[in-house]
Amino acid sequence: MQPHESISAAIEAAKAEGRTGLVPFFTAGYPEPAEFLNTLRAIAEVGDVVEIGVPFSDPMADGMTIQRSSFVAIQKGVTLKWIFDQLESIKGEIKIPIVFMSYLNPLLAFGFEALAQRALDTGVCGFIVPDLPFEESGEIRHALEQKGIGLIQLVTPATPAERLKLLARESRGFLYAVTITGITGGDSGLPADLAGYLDSVSEVSTLPVCAGFGIRSAEDIVNVGKHAAGAIVGSALVEVLEQGADPAIFLRQLR
Amino acid sequence: MKSILEANEAAALRKALINGELPDERGRFGPFGGRYVPETLVPAFERLEEGVKKHLHSPEFQAEFQQELREWVGRPTALSRAPRLSERWGTEVWLKREDLAHTGAHKINNAIGQALLAKRLGAERVIAETGAGQHGVASAAACARVGLPCSVYMGVVDIERQAPNVDRMHRLGAEVLPVETGDKTLRAAINEAMREWVSDPAGIYYLLGSAVGAHPYPYLVRELQSVIGTEARQQMLDLAGSLPDVAFACVGGGSNAIGLFYALLADDVELIGVEAGGTGDGLGQNAATLATGTAGVLQGCYSLILQNDDGQVQETHSISAGLDYSGVGPEHALLQAVGRVTYVTASDDEALEALEELCETEGILTALETAHAYAAAKRWSQEHPGKRILICNSGRGDKDMPTLTKYAARTRTHAAA
Numbered sequence: 001m002q003p004h005e006s007i008s009a010a011i012e013a014a015k016a017e018g019r020t021g022l023v024p025f026f027t028a029g030y031p032e033p034a035e036f037l038n039t040l041r042a043i044a045e046v047g048d049v050v051e052i053g054v055p056f057s058d059p060m061a062d063g064m065t066i067q068r069s070s071f072v073a074i075q076k077g078v079t080l081k082w083i084f085d086q087l088e089s090i091k092g093e094i095k096i097p098i099v100f101m102s103y104l105n106p107l108l109a110f111g112f113e114a115l116a117q118r119a120l121d122t123g124v125c126g127f128i129v130p131d132l133p134f135e136e137s138g139e140i141r142h143a144l145e146q147k148g149i150g151l152i153q154l155v156t157p158a159t160p161a162e163r164l165k166l167l168a169r170e171s172r173g174f175l176y177a178v179t180i181t182g183i184t185g186g187d188s189g190l191p192a193d194l195a196g197y198l199d200s201v202s203e204v205s206t207l208p209v210c211a212g213f214g215i216r217s218a219e220d221i222v223n224v225g226k227h228a229a230g231a232i233v234g235s236a237l238v239e240v241l242e243q244g245a246d247p248a249i250f251l252r253q254l255r
Numbered sequence: 256m257k258s259i260l261e262a263n264e265a266a267a268l269r270k271a272l273i274n275g276e277l278p279d280e281r282g283r284f285g286p287f288g289g290r291y292v293p294e295t296l297v298p299a300f301e302r303l304e305e306g307v308k309k310h311l312h313s314p315e316f317q318a319e320f321q322q323e324l325r326e327w328v329g330r331p332t333a334l335s336r337a338p339r340l341s342e343r344w345g346t347e348v349w350l351k352r353e354d355l356a357h358t359g360a361h362k363i364n365n366a367i368g369q370a371l372l373a374k375r376l377g378a379e380r381v382i383a384e385t386g387a388g389q390h391g392v393a394s395a396a397a398c399a400r401v402g403l404p405c406s407v408y409m410g411v412v413d414i415e416r417q418a419p420n421v422d423r424m425h426r427l428g429a430e431v432l433p434v435e436t437g438d439k440t441l442r443a444a445i446n447e448a449m450r451e452w453v454s455d456p457a458g459i460y461y462l463l464g465s466a467v468g469a470h471p472y473p474y475l476v477r478e479l480q481s482v483i484g485t486e487a488r489q490q491m492l493d494l495a496g497s498l499p500d501v502a503f504a505c506v507g508g509g510s511n512a513i514g515l516f517y518a519l520l521a522d523d524v525e526l527i528g529v530e531a532g533g534t535g536d537g538l539g540q541n542a543a544t545l546a547t548g549t550a551g552v553l554q555g556c557y558s559l560i561l562q563n564d565d566g567q568v569q570e571t572h573s574i575s576a577g578l579d580y581s582g583v584g585p586e587h588a589l590l591q592a593v594g595r596v597t598y599v600t601a602s603d604d605e606a607l608e609a610l611e612e613l614c615e616t617e618g619i620l621t622a623l624e625t626a627h628a629y630a631a632a633k634r635w636s637q638e639h640p641g642k643r644i645l646i647c648n649s650g651r652g653d654k655d656m657p658t659l660t661k662y663a664a665r666t667r668t669h670a671a672a
Contacts, residue, residue, distance in 0.1 A: 057568040058442065058553060060449045061293040067436055079565040104291060104552045108256060109566025131291045131552070135281070139256060156295040158456055163297070181295060182454040 003125035004150025007049055007097045007173035011208040011230045014048045020221050021230030023210055024237050024251055025051040025101060027069035028086075029078035031242055036078075036086055039247060043237075044094045046251040049174075051128065051232065054080050054102035061130040063185030065235040069242070080106050080115075087122040097125040099152065099173065104132045104140075112143035119149045126150035126173040134170055145172075157181050157197050168205040175205045177228060179213045185235035186214040190223065198227035218254050256557060257286055258550030260592050269593040273520045277586070282470020282556075285592065287585035290469040291552045296449075299456035304471045306376045311478060316371065323367050324482065327400060328357045330364075334490035335648075339616035346636040349495060350648045351487040353511060354621065358393045360650030361483055361511045362464060366393035368479035369462045370401045378460030380404040384448045386413055386441030386507070387577030387624060388420025389650055390464030395429035403460075405429040408447045410440040413576045420654045438570045441507075441580045445554050465508025466584035469555030473584050480514025487645060488518045499645035501525040501635065505628040506598065507542065507578035509587045511649035516596060524645075525597070528587060529631040531573030532600030538563065542571035544583040545591050545598035558585040574603040574658065575623035577650075601630035607662055609633060610652060622650035623658065 001009065011021035024047040029036045043050050055070035055078055062070070080102070087098070100119070107115055107129065119127070126149060132140070134153060141151045150172025155164050158181055168175050177198055179190055191197075194211075202209045211224045212232030224231045233254060240250045260268065268285040271277050277284045290300055310316040324330040332355045337348040353361035366383075373381055381403050385391030391407040398405035407424055411433050414421055424431050437443030445468075452461045466476040491498050502519055504512035506528040516526045533541030538561065541547070548559035553568055561569045561581040573579040590596040601609070609629035613619050621629070628646050636644060652659070 056566075058437065058446055060446045060554065061295075061453065063450075064436075071437075074567055079567075081565070105560075105562065105568070106566035108551055109562065109564065130293055131555075133290060133292060133294060133297050136289055136291055154294040158295050158298050160298060167294075178295065181456065183450045 002148035003120065004148060004172040007099065007125050007150060008207055010048045010097050011174055011210065015208065015229050019255065020225030021048040021208065021210065022251065022255055023047060023049045023051055023230050023232040024247070025053060025232055025234035026237055026241060026247070027053040027055055027066060027073050028083045029073045029076060030069040030238065031072060033076050033078055037090055039241065040094060042246065042248040043251065044096050046248050046255065047096060048230065049097045049099060050094070051099045051101050052083065054083060054100055054106055056103040056106055059103060061183055063183045063235060065185040065238050069238050080110050084118045084122050087124070091122060094123060098123055099126040099128060100124055101128040101130070104129050107140065112140045116143045116147040116149055119144070120147040124149065126152050128152045128154070128176060130154065134167060152176050154178055155201055157191070164201065165204050168207070171207055174208045174210045174230060175201065176232070177201045177209050177211045179211050179215065182213070184213055187216070190214055190220060194223065195227050198224065202228060221254050256550070258592070260285065265593045268589060269595055272589065272593065272595065277589070278470060278474050282474070284586045284589040287556070287558050287588040288470055288473060289557050291555050291557070292469050293453055295453045296456055299452070300469060302376070306372060307471050307475050310372060310375050311475065316375070319371055320368055323371065324364065328363050328367060329355065330482065331486045331490070332356050334487060334494055337617050340613065343616060344633055344636040345640045347643045349491065349499065349643070349645045351483060351515065351645065353483060353647060353649045354619070354651035358389070358396050359653065360389040360393065360622065361480060361514060362390045362393035363397065364482055364514070365464065365476050365479045365510060366390065366397040366462060367400065369475070370394070370397035370403065373403060373460035373462065374401045376460065378403060379458040380406070381460045381462050382406045382408065382448050382451055383462040383464060384408045384441065384444035385464060386444065386579060387575065387622070388413065388417040388424070388654055389577065391429065391431070392420050392423045392427065394462050394464070395424045395427035399428050406432055408432050408434050408444040408451070410434045410438065410443050412439040413441065416658050417576055417654050418657055440576065442554070442568070449554070465510040466513045466586060467508040467554065467556065467582055473556065473586055476510050477513045477517055477586060480510050481517045483511065483514035483647060484516060484518030487515060491645060495643065497643070498522055498524050500642040501527060502645040502647070503527050503529060503628040503632045504647040505529050505578060505624045505649060506545065506583065506587060507531070507580050507624065508582070509584040511647050513584060513586055515647045516590070520595060526595065527631060527635065528596055528598040529627045530598060530600045531575060531578035531627060532602040532605070533572040534603055538569050540572050541600065542573045542578050542580055543600045544581065545587060546600050548583070553582040556585050558588045559583055574606060575627065577622070577624040578627065599631050601627040605630035619648065620652040621648055622652045623655045625649045
């Protein structure tokens with residue numbers, strides 16, 4: 001199985017168990033770099049796929065929570081290389097697929113070929129790059145595909161039908177359906193027409209669809225789960241980590 | 256993604272630039288430019304690009320735009336001789352007076368053009384970012400003129416040092432939204448405006464103030480600002496009898512510079528862009544992106560940026576809020592790469608001295624941003640006596656009074672002498 005196929009398989013496995021796939025997101029090294037691996041282990045006990053945020057100085061698609069966690073992580077010395085080194089130190093220990101969420105510039109600075117190789121070596125199966133539209137993604141996609149690493153595409157309620165088909169076809173691992181027209185960490189609730197939107201996305205996608213942005217509670221996950229294979233929980237989990245609470249307890253009550 | 260050009264490639268791109276063939280249809284100036292935006296904004300950028308293609312060079316839009324430039328902005332702006340400064344420098348200095356444009360800087364050319372476009376595209380409201388406040392004031396005025404509500408994002412550091420402009424924006428009916436995140440200056444303000452745009456991509460028009468960002472902004476802003484160079488070129492021929500030997504403009508994002516340079520690219524005129532040298536050469540001490548930056552993606556385009564080895568964008572320092580930015584327009588990155596424009600720096604102190612010298616000799620209080628261009632021009636003229644120099648006097652300095660007052664103790668000694 002290619003690394004990106006293991007992402008799809010993990011979400012499909014949850015579905016086969018009658019569950020909504022749970023994809024927790026957290027910013028690497030937040031609030032404390034020393035706690036990174038313990039946090040990852042705890043999250044991996046509950047999640048089906050784990051999404052690790054690579055901090056960036058200019059997170060323009062993110063709300064206050066992830067902005068704050070990114071700035072603190074950078075100040076405390078978290079870099080892409082550091083994250084890879086940490087993962088390498090526990091190689092084989094995390095049993096669920098790992099996905100990185102990173103803005104393009106840190107990946108560009110690392111170098112795409114080196115990135116794909118290190119991802120393969122450390123068990124990273126896919127990348128989500130929120131400021132990289134498909135049209136600009138040729139080079140990195142090519143480098144990742146050589147190693148079987150997936151570039152996960154995002155679609156949003158603003159995405160026209162034809163483009164939705166294109167992005168669904170080109171995505172790897174899963175298709176990321178952004179639930180709202182807005183940035184991460186919204187607390188205004190999920191939109192009323194969410195079901196229709198997620199159904200239309202699921203209809204065109206052969207990959208499992210995971211919904212993200214603004215998903216905070218067990219109730220949200222039940223609602224999303226009726227129309228999508230998986231749910232991504234980001235800002236709400238980062239807030240739990242910020243408060244020093246146990247991420248596994250929080251995530252278990254979402255399942 | 257590469258940023259170093261082979262010699263034959265550079266020659267071809269230089270020719271394409273001079274012939275006005277760039278950006279290409281993907282928004283590229285050679286390797287630079289492009290469109291790196293969140294998926295939510297992709298349809299909005301496509302609509303904007305279509306709108307620009309349809310309207311920008313249409314006779315109807317141009318007639319309306321030119322009329323507004325004439326009757327409301329007050330164009331053409333003057334080209335002034337600078338006899339006393341010329342005498343001091345031992346050169347012949349000419350000033351393109353963008354400070355005389357309505358609201359006091361070149362920013363208004365772009366703001367009224369984009370506001371007219373926003374109206375045609377059916378926008379419900381306009382958002383803008385501002386550093387020095389000049390683009391914020393220009394956007395507020397232009398939106399009032401066309402009848403659209405306007406919100407301006409401004410870093411709290413800039414709100415403090417450009418206080419007079421904050422009050423002006425309020426009076427012109429705009430809402431000023433303080434940005435407390437990130438570096439609390441222009442870069443943070445752009446990020447915050449982008450976040451707001453993501454929340455309503457169909458209803459909002461984002462009136463970006465410099466020749467930066469994702470395609471089509473660098474192109475759109477250049478086209479709207481190129482009136483500076485088009486006018487200046489003709490005025491030099493009419494008043495001075497020939498083109499200048501050299502032209503100077505300050506560069507933050509680079510809109511007044513591209514506006515001046517674009518009409519002169521094909522001429523035998525040396526072009527020099529002047530960045531903020533701040534307090535020194537170290538990362539974080541200046542905003543000298545072209546001089547010291549490396550290639551990367553920031554706020555929608557691939558250009559040169561000030562970043563560390565991990566790809567984290569670094570904070571900048573400049574005494575002038577308008578130059579205090581970690582990125583630069585992609586067309587400038589290419590103009591430097593192909594050797595058509597030279598980019599140099601001037602320090603905070605040099606800018607302050609130049610500002611004072613212009614006040615004394617020509618009775619013009621120029622903006623701190625613009626003062627950087629004078630500082631570099633002065634240095635150049637010492638090495639090239641007797642030459643003819645054109646400087647883009649991009650804005651007036653009233654907005655800088657809080658900063659100038661703070662530095663007064665140091666500069667007063669000269670005035671008293």
